[in-house]
Amino acid sequence: MTKRLFPQYQRFGLFMAMALFMTLMLAACGDNTATPVPATTAAATKAATTAAATTTSAATTSAAATTAVATTAGATTAATAGGASVSKSGFKGTLSYWALGYAPGANTGFSKSTDAAVAAFTKANPDIKVEVVGYTADQAGFAKIVNAVQAGSGVDAFRIPNDSLPVLVKQGAVAPIDEYITDADRSDILPGLLDTVKFDGKYYAWPLWVPPVAMYLNVDIFKEKGVDLPKEGWTYDQFVEIAKKLTFTRANGEKVYGYSALVDPGLVDTWPFILSDGARPLSADNTKYTFNTPEGISGLKKVTDLALVHKVTPPDFGTQKLDDILTAMQKKLQAMWSRPSGDSATLKANGLNFQIIHMPIGKSGKAVSAGGIGLIAVAANKDKARLSASMDLVKYLTSAGVEKDVPGYYLAPAARKAVTVQEPFSFFAPIAPTAWITPSLPAWTQIRTLIHPNLQNAIFGKMTAEDALGQPTVEVNKLLAAQ
């Protein structure tokens, strides 16, 4: 009898063997060539606080400086009559620019100004098309852009906050800009800002702006209740008193709340309160977790008391999305909102009557804000022409030239001295110098993810402020020590 070569179970084995073979073939196609990646330094954060302090004077620089910068030729571009420069990269094709807060066709200030800026660039460079992709300004959005950049394709230039940059630099996903930055650029960019993007001796992004958190006042609600608008230098107690007066129910049953803010791992909208008594999340050299101090605990209590004691916040405070609060402000259901400068354009575009004021002062006796540095970086790319074209695009989008082509492009105090920012963003210029800047550390994204649920639990009343800030201590210190 002929021996069966392939009994039934062996056919299954043959199938799996073929699948495994294909798997190994696919795995062999991957490029695992090690590429040198730079070490990140904690010194970048220190530089950031110095940079923020100089933003005020930069924002009020006259237009003469704008002209001077625009005519300074970069290494790869030639000046044109408008702000946009002609790229000498020789690249012909489409670049992909990922923009934070952008939505195609949206009626928001940033979306429109981004479209206009890109149009100005492509007008000066007809051979280069730019496709703009948007992502949201929250943890989910940052995760999306980081993943896209890591994938190594589909992203040429991207907007990113400074605290999300180090982890990408560490992965070798970002191109250094040293070859493309000129002396004119260096002198125009605010001192210290470039140091926040310096890793292992190289610069890895173009600073765009410094958007600090400030308090938006819904003026019509103040008028409705006959409450005077607060003045700069107002204290936390004054803020609470105002918030209580502005938390009421209208005759038609509509509930109005005195204050709200977004609470998200990627945002620091409530942090000015936490920092207002003098606390800082990390030590000056970024080696130790220092939020669990009496100042930090009393600062966090200022936030939790708004919800639990004074009851001036909406019921969903701590879990609201941006749309919730924007809608509440526009429908005059919320009196005060702490937020960076970007959304002021949207509120202005929708006709809301609002004013901007610094955050209330705490026990430190000084006004404190919080924020990051908006950057635009270029993804690492072996295609030199494409890389060069991307650098030209980014350089333009962070220059004074773009403000010349698209007035109102800058939605926050700019990173360049030559840029004069328009209203309402100019109101944030005096606030920027007091902003604590999120650290440019690779571990920061993990640290803020550790802290965030505890902040929420404290707001919900499930944890004391002391436990909320004390619990992450050991793990945060381990992360800092591992850097």
Place this chain on the structure above:
Amino acid sequence: MAQFDVGKIPVRQVSTGQRIVLFFRKNSWGYAFVLPSMLTFAIFTFFPVIWSFIISFQDFRPRGGTTWNGFDNYVKAFTTQNNVFVTALKNTAYYAILTVTANILIALILASLIQPLNKYAQTFFRAAYYLPAVTSAVIIAVIWRWMFNTQWGFLNYLLSLFGADAVRWLSDPDIALNSIVLSTVFTAPATGVVLFSAAMGSVPKDLYEAAELEGAGPVRKWWSITLPLIKSTTLYVVVLYTIASFEVFEKVYVMVPSGVGDSTQTIVTQIYQMLYSNLNYGVASAQAIVLFLIIATISVFQFKFLRSDVEY
């Protein structure tokens, strides 16, 4: 007639090469038709699973510099981020037990109610209950999110008609996960209804007639005839829903994107966070392998204890 001694019949020896040729002559077309499916399986299922398994033992860097670190990732999977993965496991188990039980019961009841109707009514209701299955899960989650909104949501509006206080459906840590469970339970279990309905239709009618002659009522017939005879379908639906419940993600991600403390953390949201926020490929892969092992173990137990006399 000559008697043949089988042991003495001369057999022509066939070489291995000839056997292989014969095998492919006989089966090549079959394998050719299976090849596209096999390629799809290899590329989109087998390869990612194997690679994920490998990465779970590495400190993976997408752009080079990957090193092996043994079982460190598996230890970190459970201990990192204040042991949030353990919380995620508990939350997911809680969600799975409630939703699977509720979905199976609801699907059985709906299918039993549909079964006695005429053919056209059955078709209409099966199609109607199947609509959630063809609707994007994200859209369903967005709608539920608005329904649960504390200030403007439909549910709190209904409560206000009865003078009840507003409920913080998605912002109270003690309630948020239950709200997500509620949204799953109130979304009709489409697949279960259709499968149970089809299975009930295949139960021989004479069994019911015999039971009626014996004096059995509707409930007794349902319990003693319908349920045992659709056991194979029940097993399949239970396994299906268990796997889906352990992989819950879009509902949580859309309804509570910033989380509610850790009360709404599930296994997949934790994997997502570990990968895309912390960029820790190794730990995320280790957590994914843990999820795979959990689902596989539960499925094996379900097959073992629910199978018994099931025939396919």
